Amino acid sequence: MRQIRAGVSDIRQAEGVLKAGGLPVFSAGNWAMNAETAFDLRETAVPFPFGVMMNRPVSESERDKFKDAVLLADRAGAEVIYFSDPALLRFADEALRRKCIYCPETLVTNSRDAAFWLNQGIGGVSVSPLLTREETAEIIHNVPHAEITIHGHMLLSVSRRRLLSAWRDHYGIEFEPEGNRNLVLRETTRQEDMPVYENDVSTMIFSDYIFESFDVIRDLQEAETAFVSGSFLSSEALIEAVRIYNSIIHGNDETAAVRAYRENNAGCCGGYYEQKTIL
Numbered sequence: 001m002r003q004i005r006a007g008v009s010d011i012r013q014a015e016g017v018l019k020a021g022g023l024p025v026f027s028a029g030n031w032a033m034n035a036e037t038a039f040d041l042r043e044t045a046v047p048f049p050f051g052v053m054m055n056r057p058v059s060e061s062e063r064d065k066f067k068d069a070v071l072l073a074d075r076a077g078a079e080v081i082y083f084s085d086p087a088l089l090r091f092a093d094e095a096l097r098r099k100c101i102y103c104p105e106t107l108v109t110n111s112r113d114a115a116f117w118l119n120q121g122i123g124g125v126s127v128s129p130l131l132t133r134e135e136t137a138e139i140i141h142n143v144p145h146a147e148i149t150i151h152g153h154m155l156l157s158v159s160r161r162r163l164l165s166a167w168r169d170h171y172g173i174e175f176e177p178e179g180n181r182n183l184v185l186r187e188t189t190r191q192e193d194m195p196v197y198e199n200d201v202s203t204m205i206f207s208d209y210i211f212e213s214f215d216v217i218r219d220l221q222e223a224e225t226a227f228v229s230g231s232f233l234s235s236e237a238l239i240e241a242v243r244i245y246n247s248i249i250h251g252n253d254e255t256a257a258v259r260a261y262r263e264n265n266a267g268c269c270g271g272y273y274e275q276k277t278i279l
Contacts, residue, residue: 009037021246035197152229
């Protein structure tokens with residue numbers, strides 16, 4: 001494994017991730033499907049290596065703005081640009097495509113999918129985190145330039161509708177849903193609270209648990225890179241996760257640190273590593 005990358009919300013988090021041995025990835029405006037704070041590359045120059053997340057689908061009316069945002073990220077010096085909408089392939093030249101990582105959250109589930117996107121000349125493909133360990137290992141063995149998501153609250157559902165605002169207006173409850181990271185949903189048949197986040201273009205629901213890969217990361221080192229999602233993680237939890245993973249892949253024993261991490265961050269689990277989904 002060549003690199004750990006991590007989604008960040010500000011310069012301070014980014015510096016912590018960089019110090020822990022990872023590549024910080026900023027969310028560009030509202031182009032990312034996550035709950036991290038948007039970062040405006042027009043206002044702040046980044047004085048260290050970084051990536052940019054821009055992986056939400058793009059409507060016809062947004063194509064020009066999306067193109068401008070991608071080209072801005074490229075000019076600003078982003079080492080990698082995450083995307084999911086094929087609109088990018090309409091304008092990205094060969095050099096830009098090599099920076100781009102296809103990241104449609106859960107859609108890349110087999111080697112043929114991954115190979116198709118790599119054949120478009122892009123730099124990498126993000127494998128679905130909703131696969132078993134064996135399924136993940138098979139893809140990263142057969143496909144070069146594969147990235148795996150290894151840690152964080154997983155995106156379970158996303159809608160173009162602003163559902164929290166609609167709920168507020170329907171019931172006449174006074175609260176501000178947009179950009180609020182203190183809201184959760186609970187299904188009537190479950191006791192777990194799922195973080196929910198609304199921005200100006202969508203509503204996203206995340207897993208109540210923190211998906212983690214401490215015990216299996218050595219088995220998945222054939223992946224070229226790995227990603228840690230920063231949505232709803234504290235800065236300390238995000239940076240420590242990056243540090244632990246980097247240490248483990250370099251052959252160090254982090255048993256005590258992993259135990260402490262799980263004690264300090266409730267709800268850590270291995271997701272679907274040991275159970276197949278319908279994907």
